[in-house]
Amino acid sequence: MSALTPMVDVLGIGFGPANLAVAIALEELAPHLSVAFLEKRLGPFWQPNMLLPGSDIQNHPLRDLVTPRNPRSRYSFTNFLFEQGRLYEHLNLPLHYPLRAEYAQYVSWVAGLFSDRVSYGCEAKAVELVQPSEGMESHYKVTCADGRVRLARALILAPGRTPHIPAPFDGLADPRVRHLNDYLPALAESVAATAGQCRVAVIGGSQSAVEIVLHASEQSGVRDVVGFTRNFGYRQKDTSPFSDEVYFPAFVDTFYRASPEHKARLRRELVHTNYSAADIDVLNQLYVRRYEQSLLGESRLQLRTCEEIQACRPSPSGVEIESRHYLEGSHHRQSFDLVILATGFLDLGQGDRQEPFPPLLAPLVGEQHRGELAIGRDYQIDLANGVPVYLNGLCESSHGMGDAGSFSLLALRSKAIVESLAAQLAASEHRHDA
Ligand SMILES: Cc1cc2nc3c(=O)[nH]c(=O)nc-3n(C[C@H](O)[C@H](O)[C@H](O)COP(=O)(O)OP(=O)(O)OC[C@H]3O[C@@H](n4cnc5c(N)ncnc54)[C@H](O)[C@@H]3O)c2cc1C
Helix, strand or coil: CCCCCCEECEEEECCCHHHHHHHHHHHHHCCCCCEEEEECCCCCCCCHHHCCCCCECCCCCCCCCCCCCCCCCCCCHHHHHHHHCCHHHHHCCCCCCCEHHHHHHHHHHHHHHCHHHEEECCCEEEEEEECCECCECCEEEEEECCCCEEEECCEEECCCCCECCCCCCCCCCCCCEEEHHHHHHHHHHHHHHCCCCEEEEEECCCHHHHHHHHHHCCCCCEEEEEEECCCCCCCECCCCCCHHHHHCHHHHHHHHHCCHHHHHHHHHHHHHHCCCCECHHHHHHHHHHHHHHHHCCCCCEEEECCEEEEEEEEECCEEEEEEEECCCCCEEEEEECEEEECCCECEECCCCCEECCCHHHCCCCCHHHCCCCCECCCCEECCCCCCCEEECCECHHHHCHHHECCCCCHHHHHHHHHHHHHHHHHHHHHHHHC
16 A cells, blocks of 8 residues: 555645645745645535625635735735736725625635645545554555545644534434535525425524524525524624734634633633624624514514524424523424524534544544643644644634634644644654664
């Protein structure tokens, strides 16, 4: 196998924005390293199943894949607009932030410039450590779902976070109950299966939940849309500029050094900068939509607040959701053709809404690490085997809010990873030669 399969210095698993930023940083900071990426999608698409018409991005557009690290890079959003010949038209848009459709095009455009380094349709399924032999140092062997194999001296894992499926949906294998990651295709399937009489439930109070409720309620093939949240109402994000300093590079150091108690306190305080809350533009749209509907005597859109989901019972005629109004104690049962879980993603850790390590690394994580995975400031995890593995986009619990699920720190994070990686590989080459 090793004689036939070439070894690369760095193998990236996942080619979403996080590893795309790494690809740029590798090219600009460590061009001597050989690199390959595996991506399970068939092409370079950013969150394609949530590309809703009119939706905008949540990050300042200059916090793109590269600008905060190298504003002169050709891979910036500004240069993308320039090369597309629409810089002036874009700057003249009456928008706070760019459309998600345009940012998705930017991501695909950059990915296209690295297509020689990416294998699409290639889902990494197993990672093994290969011990040194026949003059080869220890390395990783990664096997993909289709049997393709890659060998690498270091890994950068950026598969995106694992969807959070709360009870009572956890473990249900029903195609009518889906995470928001699948929203658009799931809706199309459901509309087709119900001949345009689809009843949709949206669970959660996040930005995505509000966007999906709005989108579904505009579709001609949808008969009813019910949004469920246990909050008193759909809450506005904390967009105070003071709170938004969590997306400053310096905050990563502050958070990383904080004690576990202080980390927990900061996370409690700052949670609504990103979670269980939505931007005011979509909240206002939803509020007006509901009002307008009541004016017209319609009931297609319902918002059930203060409701906790008690049970989910799939049957041939629909998926019954039972919820309880926690203030009144009353129970409500309603059946749906599609239930979308806009319930977020898991972080790393041992607590609620957390998983101890990325599932792909399970075979490498020895018993001694199963309690708490040690993640360095440089995003490297210590697997005590001497072969580097970095986590890219999964480290919110150790590095703070800007370090998962956001573009804000991608460019600087990729610099930290690439510099550490280049130094480590050079040191290991030196040892090997010696
Ligand atoms: C609907 C939605 C909208 C968002 N909008 C914004 C926004 O406007 N601004 C912002 O800052 N953040 C936003 N986010 C947060 C989002 O997480 C980041 O923008 C960004 O996508 C994170 O990049 P990533 O590469 O870490 O993860 P992802 O974008 O999830 O990319 C991970 C990639 O890895 C691939 N992959 C996974 N497992 C494997 C495997 N085993 N083998 C091979 N490939 C694999 C996946 O197919 C995917 O392409 C949004 C998130 C969602 C869900």
